[in-house]
Amino acid sequence: MQFTVDHTDLAAAVSYAARSLPTRPSVPVLAGLLLHASDNTLRINGFDYEVSSDTTIPATVTENGRALVSGRLLSDIAATVRGAVHLELTGSRMILRAGSARFTLPTLPLEEYPSLPAPGTPSGTLPGPAFAEAVTQVAGAVGKDDAVPVLAGLQLRHDQEAGTVTLAATDRYRFAVRTLPWKNCELAADRSALAPGKALLDAAKAVADDATVDLTLPSASGANGLFTVRSLHSTTTLRALEGELPKYQGLFPTEFNHTATVEIAALKTAVQRVALVATRQSPIRLTFTADSTLRLEAGTSDDAQAIDDVDTNLDGDELTIAFNPGFLLDGLSALTTEAAEFQFTTSTKPAVLRGHGSDDQALRYLLMPVRLTN
Missing domain, CATH: 3.10.150.10 (DNA Polymerase III, subunit A, domain 2)
Structure with a gap:
């Protein structure tokens, strides 16, 4: 494998994919980012069994191939190098050159890396900036009590009649709710599911500058219990949490003194x-x-x-x-x-x-x- 990429593109892509890397991986290969160079495109993946990330950037590929390298190390390097970045796989080592800098990175065993989950069919489309704003607003109320895992979730509810998706979160002391209209909705009935709050916030921030974002709610065709946040060049899947938040409709007063x-x-x-x-x-x-x-x-x-x-x-x-x-x-x-x-x-x-x-x-x-x- 051999290719060249712009340092800005590489830094952004590696930073995006590294969001899904676990702090303490259950197996060593989960600390790696999977690089796949082909057809003048570099594809970068990260996965920890709960969250996966998939992004592509343009590259000048002289030799197709795949390699698994330490994600944190590659992220740190990509943030510091400048200009054209040349990467070449030599045996079990990845050689990275940028200007006068040269790094030699060990690779991880490709055969031990798990297959990424297949993203589900989109449930609907949202503007990227509006989706990121709504998730950010509601995520402030996500709970941090490990003893109540359901409160660490951010709920998304599709209203079939209104054609909207409503985001909600609570930590028992406050409840935040925000509703968005969405387009091209393919759902046939009301649906509600709970996403991991922090992971959804990371995914939403990553697509904040994209014009449109396709969102998949679990139980849609092919979703297999996964949320999918997909833009033009990147895709994040999130495994849904079990349980549901308290019903909030009756908590909000309708008359005030x-x-x-x-x-x-x-x-x-x-x-x-x-x-x-x-x-x-x-x-x-x-x-x-x-x-x-x-x-x-x-x-x-x-x-x-x-x-x-x-x-x-x-x-x-x-x-x-x-x-x-x-x-x-x-x-x-x-x-x-x-x-x-x-x-x-x-x-x-x-x-x-x-x-x-x-x-x-x-x-x-x-x-x-x-x-x-x-």
Whole structure:
């Protein structure tokens, strides 16, 4: 095998494929990236039995062939070399040259590398930027508790009547939901499945600049329990998680006693300042007053205290409510509007955070309050 590629193309492709490499591979060959050069194309694959990646870049191929090399090492090298990169397989060694630099890499046994799963038939098509934005917004609520694996998932639900796919995630303290319309949908009925949240986020970020993305939900023809995220030159498969998230439709209130609008940038800055003295036992308290002021407070009389004010527009009676500052900042950062809208029923029930003026398909962020004690 012998070929030449541009360093920019190689770095991007190796970085994409290396996303699926396991930190602690169960077998040594899973730490490798599979390189396949033919027909003036270099194809790079990574696989850990749960996630697979497949990407292609143009190459000047003088000798077709395949090789399996250390993915982390190749990724580090590809990120540092410049200009044309020449790779040649010599026996059990891969020789990489770029400018004055020369690397000799050992190869891994090809015969031990598992076959990649076949991607399923596309369920529908989404714009790459919109898909990446939606996954990023919702992924902030994915759980990190290893004791409850289902909460590490990001749920995708196809609504046949509406022609939409809805993304949802929760860690029991907040619930994020975002809906997208999609085209060319080939599904004949409602369908719901749970993808590994972090892996789906990585896959979505990788296709953020692609005009369109084909998405396959498990149970579609040929999917075999796999999600597939496919763009023009890259494909990621994700093995679906077992179980399902709690039903969120009944968790979001439909009637509210208080609604407040706040400029996001000003509120985020104030939360970050006040949070400097906040602890797990002392969350941030938000008091929405009738004189168009939102007062943020944290700390106790025995410890450090902080107070800050921002402007707000309140519809309803005055209200004091408390939130975990990290969860509140996650929700504010996920919004794409200039102003946030808080919707409350009471100070002890979940609040809804959304972009001011946004529609029902935009991000809705349900946030559990922290009960205040005297």
